[in-house]
Amino acid sequence: TGRVPNSKAGDGKPRLLLMGQRRSGKSSISGVVFHKLPPAETLYIETTIRVKKESMHSFMDFQIWDFPGHLDYFDPAFDVDKIFDEIGALIWVIDAQDEYLDAINRLNATILNLQNSYPNINIEVFVHKVDGLSEDYKMDTFRDIIQRVQDELSDAGYENAPVSFYQTSIYDHSIFEAFSKVIQKLIPQLPTLESLLNSLCANCRIEKAYLFDVLSKIYIATDTSPTDIGSYEICSDYIDVVVDIGEIYGWERPNENGESESEIEETGGTDCESLITMERKGNNYLYLKEINKYLALVCLMGDDSPAEKKALIDYNVGVFQKALSQVFPFSNGTNATTT
Amino acid sequence: MNSGKRQKQRKVLLMGKSGAGKSSMRSIVFSNYVAKDVRRLGATIDVEHSNIKFMGNLMLNLWDCGGQDGFMENYLTHQREHVFSNVAVLIFVFDVESREFQSDLVDYSYIVQALGECSPQAKIFCLIHKMDLVTARLRLPLFEERIEFIRGSSEGFKDSVDFFATSIWDQSLYKAWTQIIYYLIPNASTIESLLQQLAEVIDARELILYERTTCLMVTHVTRGLEGQNPFTDRFERISSILKTHKQSMARHTGIPAGSANFAEMQIKTSRFMFFITRLTENTNLAASIPPSEQVFNAARVNILLARHRFAELDISNKPRAGLSHA
Ligand SMILES: Nc1nc2c(ncn2[C@@H]2O[C@H](COP(=O)(O)OP(=O)(O)OP(=O)(O)O)[C@@H](O)[C@H]2O)c(=O)[nH]1
Ligand SMILES: Nc1nc2c(ncn2[C@@H]2O[C@H](COP(=O)(O)OP(=O)(O)O)[C@@H](O)[C@H]2O)c(=O)[nH]1
Ligand SMILES: [Mg+2]
Numbered sequence: 001t002g003r004v005p006n007s008k009a010g011d012g013k014p015r016l017l018l019m020g021q022r023r024s025g026k027s028s029i030s031g032v033v034f035h036k037l038p039p040a041e042t043l044y045i046e047t048t049i050r051v052k053k054e055s056m057h058s059f060m061d062f063q064i065w066d067f068p069g070h071l072d073y074f075d076p077a078f079d080v081d082k083i084f085d086e087i088g089a090l091i092w093v094i095d096a097q098d099e100y101l102d103a104i105n106r107l108n109a110t111i112l113n114l115q116n117s118y119p120n121i122n123i124e125v126f127v128h129k130v131d132g133l134s135e136d137y138k139m140d141t142f143r144d145i146i147q148r149v150q151d152e153l154s155d156a157g158y159e160n161a162p163v164s165f166y167q168t169s170i171y172d173h174s175i176f177e178a179f180s181k182v183i184q185k186l187i188p189q190l191p192t193l194e195s196l197l198n199s200l201c202a203n204c205r206i207e208k209a210y211l212f213d214v215l216s217k218i219y220i221a222t223d224t225s226p227t228d229i230g231s232y233e234i235c236s237d238y239i240d241v242v243v244d245i246g247e248i249y250g251w252e253r254p255n256e257n258g259e260s261e262s263e264i265e266e267t268g269g270t271d272c273e274s275l276i277t278m279e280r281k282g283n284n285y286l287y288l289k290e291i292n293k294y295l296a297l298v299c300l301m302g303d304d305s306p307a308e309k310k311a312l313i314d315y316n317v318g319v320f321q322k323a324l325s326q327v328f329p330f331s332n333g334t335n336a337t338t339t
Numbered sequence: 340m341n342s343g344k345r346q347k348q349r350k351v352l353l354m355g356k357s358g359a360g361k362s363s364m365r366s367i368v369f370s371n372y373v374a375k376d377v378r379r380l381g382a383t384i385d386v387e388h389s390n391i392k393f394m395g396n397l398m399l400n401l402w403d404c405g406g407q408d409g410f411m412e413n414y415l416t417h418q419r420e421h422v423f424s425n426v427a428v429l430i431f432v433f434d435v436e437s438r439e440f441q442s443d444l445v446d447y448s449y450i451v452q453a454l455g456e457c458s459p460q461a462k463i464f465c466l467i468h469k470m471d472l473v474t475a476r477l478r479l480p481l482f483e484e485r486i487e488f489i490r491g492s493s494e495g496f497k498d499s500v501d502f503f504a505t506s507i508w509d510q511s512l513y514k515a516w517t518q519i520i521y522y523l524i525p526n527a528s529t530i531e532s533l534l535q536q537l538a539e540v541i542d543a544r545e546l547i548l549y550e551r552t553t554c555l556m557v558t559h560v561t562r563g564l565e566g567q568n569p570f571t572d573r574f575e576r577i578s579s580i581l582k583t584h585k586q587s588m589a590r591h592t593g594i595p596a597g598s599a600n601f602a603e604m605q606i607k608t609s610r611f612m613f614f615i616t617r618l619t620e621n622t623n624l625a626a627s628i629p630p631s632e633q634v635f636n637a638a639r640v641n642i643l644l645a646r647h648r649f650a651e652l653d654i655s656n657k658p659r660a661g662l663s664h665a
Contacts, residue, residue: 234591
């Protein structure tokens with residue numbers, strides 16, 4: 001569920017803090033998720049020396065602060081309030097391929113430090129670089145880390161700390177899925193979005209519906225049926241297809257206006273829409289509809305979705321889009337920029 | 340027996356030093372591998388054959404020739420006749436990172452010599468491969484330098500060798516293979532004129548014919564303003580997009596990538612409408628048209644009606660005329 005940032009001071013943008021040991025993968029994560037950096041190119045990222053602050057202007061504005069690994073945030077030389085007052089989530093990155101005891105000690109110290117002054121901070125632990133690990137070892141490491149954090153915190157008298165754990169890697173979709181869940185906690189309207197998506201799914205017999213931030217491919221909401229990474233993957237890959245082809249043929253044609261204005265009216269809309277039908281049964285398989293500048297609805301249809309249902313989908317998506325514009329007043333900023 | 344047409348078998352040799360990347364590109368283009376899967380490939384032992392059906396009565400008979408020294412020697416001596424006769428195309432792959440370019444050149448010149456003896460009519464394509472490993476700025480000068488040397492070692496074929504800079508990590512691979520396929524298709528001009536007519540009937544800005552398994556472009560027709568489309572590499576980019584999408588579908592549905600086919604994909608925006616749909620047994624047709632529902636619907640119907648005319652050109656179509664999938 002959504003939480004408002006802790007303090008009203010400052011610029012009011014939720015802040016995502018990326019912390020963890022040196023070389024744990026923080027800058028790589030921020031590069032891959034927010035700057036479309038190809039994972040293989042993260043090998044050339046240099047060690048972060050000072051805090052790197054970036055603003056993302058998207059369906060909602062937020063900041064990502066990438067911290068150097070060695071920094072001691074509770075050193076008196078640092079203004080702790082400046083760091084934590086606007087915070088939305090603290091993402092702690094642990095390299096699962098490396099020794100992680102030190103990382104856990106620092107994480108626990110940080111959690112305990114924050115406990116009193118900022119009890120509302122979501123603490124999100126990314127057990128990272130799991131791509132290099134065997135399936136068994138991966139699960140063992142993951143459990144071990146969770147166990148150690150929870151044990152030490154409760155030894156210190158802090159029960160039920162707001163800590164969540166994720167297994168991530170920049171080489172697959174897991175990092176996007178994890179970020180999606182982190183961000184969803186910061187969206188106050190999430191329950192409303194979910195129920196809108198639920199009713200869309202029920203009305204159109206959609207298997208899974210995602211509301212995506214197109215640029216980052218983070219999904220900000222999905223219906224409440226169980227999620228699996230496979231559904232996320234195919235929907236996210238599908239966005240790539242539509243965006244890429246959109247770029248190729250969406251180039252600005254000379255004197256286009258004179259030629260096609262009337263035709264646009266005729267199509268009844270300017271939002272991008274896409275549909276894939278499958279070969280054997282001729283059923284609809286994937287559907288994408290641009291909702292506004294930042295967001296797109298992507299749906300995975302069930303096997304039993306007949307092609308004639310398109311009209312039904314059109315109608316219900318229209319309803320969804322209207323409802324959405326009421327619950328979610330969007331800012332009209334520019335696309336992602338960095339400062 | 341009574342089939343009026345016979346498939347045209349075309350023998351293609353894929354050669355080059357061991358580790359140059361031959362099997363990698365073959366697996367990606369013809370066997371639905373993705374770039375990062377190729378690390379699983381072992382060195383090729385002797386020759387691996389594959390047959391690939393293409394549009395227009397073309398049956399590609401690909402010989403992936405393991406490049407370790409022992410095998411190379413064998414091709415040039417004991418198997419000389421067997422390997423080098425009746426060759427339509429030789430694709431020679433140079434690893435751009437090779438530390439022994441001189442020795443690569445010597446190997447190449449022996450092979451060119453054997454080819455000149457046994458198949459003097461053959462066409463040579465040289466791929467300077469793994470270009471992704473070279474700094475972007477240095478790629479072109481290095482490519483041109485290599486061309487000079489290689490041409491110098493192409494005795495008997497000097498003016499007819501074609502060169503491509505390739506990498507499995509981007510669409511340059513598709514660009515090269517598209518040209519190779521185009522060279523091999525026997526009736527490309529017939530297909531093109533048919534496509535041109537269709538494009539005019541449906542008022543398409545662009546039509547692109549893709550082979551279904553490989554997603555390689557067979558040919559395309561571009562009309563009017565679309566000729567100014569700034570993305571001049573769009574044909575191979577779309578190949579690459581389609582291929583990746585196929586992988587993604589296969590992963591999700593559990594259907595093997597070879598048969599994870601969509602019947603149709605459509606994209607409608609205020610600037611253009613696009614769809615890609617099955618045209619014949621072995622081909623998909625991609626169409627970019629003006630943003631109008633009417634044009635869109637009419638185009639789909641007309642393509643349906645034109646299917647049988649293309650099917651006649653298609654290889655695996657039985658000579659029952661007018662077979663349509665509608
Ligand atoms: N960086 C880079 N590596 C490549 C590329 N293409 C292939 N490789 C790598 O090159 C290595 C050898 O590839 P293969 O395709 O097995 O080589 P081959 O030419 O078939 O070798 P033989 O079968 O022994 O003749 C593999 O580790 C591939 O991952 C490329 O475009 N870029
Ligand atoms: N195998 C693997 N390596 C990763 C992953 N994420 C980052 N890395 C590598 O870890 C190294 C350190 O990353 P960097 O982002 O500079 O760490 P930072 O100091 O925490 O910002 C780089 O070489 C990355 O390529 C991952 O998910 N898997
Ligand atoms: Mg090989």
